[in-house]
Amino acid sequence: MPRTWLLSDPVRLADPTPLLCRLPRGAAVLLRGTAPEVAERVARICRVRGLVLVVGGDGRMALRLGAGLHVPDRSSVRNILPFLLNRRGKLLSAAVHGRAGLARARRLRADAVLISPAFATASHPGAPGLGPLRWGALAQAGARAAIALGGMTAMRLRRLPPQWAFGWAAIGAWQGCGRSATVSQ
Numbered sequence: 591m592p593r594t595w596l597l598s599d600p601v602r603l604a605d606p607t608p609l610l611c612r613l614p615r616g617a618a619v620l621l622r623g624t625a626p627e628v629a630e631r632v633a634r635i636c637r638v639r640g641l642v643l644v645v646g647g648d649g650r651m652a653l654r655l656g657a658g659l660h661v662p663d664r665s666s667v668r669n670i671l672p673f674l675l676n677r678r679g680k681l682l683s684a685a686v687h688g689r690a691g692l693a694r695a696r697r698l699r700a701d702a703v704l705i706s707p708a709f710a711t712a713s714h715p716g717a718p719g720l721g722p723l724r725w726g727a728l729a730q731a732g733a734r735a736a737i738a739l740g741g742m743t744a745m746r747l748r749r750l751p752p753q754w755a756f757g758w759a760a761i762g763a764w765q766g767c768g769r770s771a772t773v774s775q
Contacts, residue, residue, distance in 0.1 A: 591735045592618035592642050593757030596764050609764045615640040620660050622646035649673030663691040692732050703732045704759055707740025712762050722750050729754035
């Protein structure tokens with residue numbers, strides 16, 4: 591299970607290709623709203639570099655790329671049934687913003703939950719973060735590998751309850767970093 595995740599974003603990071611070299615082997619790359627040609631290129635690089643590819647919200651694309659699937663909390667997933675029927679050990683993650691997301695992750699038997707926003711984030715200006723205590727309560731209730739998302743860096747991971755914080759995910763932390771932001775798994 592990856593402890594470090596890079597997320598793409600249609601607005602903030604449509605093409606994560608230039609950042610893949612910053613990720614440690616075994617890290618996850620979660621593609622959200624990515625153009626098919628970018629997804630194909632990222633999939634090739636992930637295979638070569640030993641990164642775990644996860645596709646957000648599209649089960650058929652995940653299967654076509656040999657990737658895992660990420661289930662958003664507040665939107666539907668296209669072609670989830672074909673993915674679930676043909677998963678064959680591929681990672682299944684789910685976004686969690688509250689108890690309803692946790693229930694969905696349990697029903698799907700997700701391997702990991704991305705709980706957000708842990709802290710204030712540029713993706714949602716002005717929205718408050720959960721903070722360490724509320725984030726930890728959701729992570730504990732999730733009973734899955736809990737990945738912190740939202741205003742995260744490797745340093746901020748230390749502010750979350752270590753018994754529940756399995757790993758961290760980010761968009762912006764990878765964009766502004768130098769090689770020093772690369773962390774081992």
